Amino acid sequence: MRAFYSPDYVVDLRSHAFPTAKFARTAERLIEGGTLRPSDLVDPGAVQARELEAVHDAAWIAAVFDGTLSLEQQARMELRWSPSLALAHRKCAAGTLAAARDALSGGLGVHLGGGSHHAFAGHGEGFCVFNDLAYALVALREEGAFTRAAVVDLDAHQGNGTAALLARRPGLATFSIHGAELYPFDGSGTPSRSTEDHALPAGTSGAQYHKILRERLPAFLDEAKPELVLYQAGVDVHSGDRLGRFSLDAEDIARRDRFVAEEVSARGAGLVVTLGGGYAETPEETAALHAATVEETVRAYKRKD
Numbered sequence: 001m002r003a004f005y006s007p008d009y010v011v012d013l014r015s016h017a018f019p020t021a022k023f024a025r026t027a028e029r030l031i032e033g034g035t036l037r038p039s040d041l042v043d044p045g046a047v048q049a050r051e052l053e054a055v056h057d058a059a060w061i062a063a064v065f066d067g068t069l070s071l072e073q074q075a076r077m078e079l080r081w082s083p084s085l086a087l088a089h090r091k092c093a094a095g096t097l098a099a100a101r102d103a104l105s106g107g108l109g110v111h112l113g114g115g116s117h118h119a120f121a122g123h124g125e126g127f128c129v130f131n132d133l134a135y136a137l138v139a140l141r142e143e144g145a146f147t148r149a150a151v152v153d154l155d156a157h158q159g160n161g162t163a164a165l166l167a168r169r170p171g172l173a174t175f176s177i178h179g180a181e182l183y184p185f186d187g188s189g190t191p192s193r194s195t196e197d198h199a200l201p202a203g204t205s206g207a208q209y210h211k212i213l214r215e216r217l218p219a220f221l222d223e224a225k226p227e228l229v230l231y232q233a234g235v236d237v238h239s240g241d242r243l244g245r246f247s248l249d250a251e252d253i254a255r256r257d258r259f260v261a262e263e264v265s266a267r268g269a270g271l272v273v274t275l276g277g278g279y280a281e282t283p284e285e286t287a288a289l290h291a292a293t294v295e296e297t298v299r300a301y302k303r304k305d
């Protein structure tokens with residue numbers, strides 16, 4: 001199987017909370033563990049400005065491409081602009097789209113990046129520049145690749161950008177389980193509502209988390225009837241995460257990932273796994289969790305051939 005990844009995802013952000021070294025380490029761990037061969041890694045290339053207009057404002061795209069973002073715009077996305085930052089995020093959007101094409105043809109698509117769920121039409125926030133999830137779904141739907149699709153966002157933070165970009169688009173639904181008191185609900189993020197939102201308190205245990213997931217996700221999938229599901233599999237739900245507040249351990253996250261893969265494949269839908277957030281003490285610890293997500297998803301997803 002192949003997975004979309006680019007060395008360009010690693011951008012020097014200095015001592016930023018978001019260590020992009022985790023992307024390279026995740027790819028390396030999957031190769032070390034035998035899930036992927038080096039030749040399975042495919043660079044998705046970079047999206048062009050006009051392609052991003054499917055979901056983003058032309059002015060925002062131009063400012064990111066040309067490096068003319070104001071200090072205020074950069075502060076809002078909590079990232080300092082550089083040519084390499086712009087390239088990384090253009091490739092990130094291309095990677096989720098390419099993985100979604102794999103999922104539509106073969107059942108499962110893997111992107112060792114992606115999940116920029118806080119990017120809005122005309123601005124970025126929360127470390128997100130372009131919304132790869134919304135972009136992939138809107139672009140593919142315009143092509144007629146499917147009629148109905150969904151985003152299942154289990155990152156610790158609510159996917160406010162995805163929710164806003166996909167709202168009022170027929171056939172596209174969003175599901176999110178997230179921390180009730182985290183960004184964007186802490187007053188610093190732009191509010192928006194997913195088709196289905198579940199806000200859980202700080203300290204939520206694996207058992208409590210699984211109860212909600214098992215009660216709500218199957219019903220959501222039955223209602224939305226997606227042919228394609230983009231999974232934002234953020235691992236900042238881990239108890240050791242510096243930005244999350246939940247108390248899930250690695251096995252709780254593995255159970256979560258297996259459940260999503262099984263529920264989606266049981267309904268005959270394609271599945272794309274994107275990494276999403278993860279801010280453990282070291283990039284190595286974060287990469288171990290992301291790699292485990294990919295391994296669990298690949299193992300649990302039943303291909304439709």
Ligand SMILES: [Zn+2]
Pocket residue numbers: 155156157234236276277278
């Ligand atoms: Zn997050």
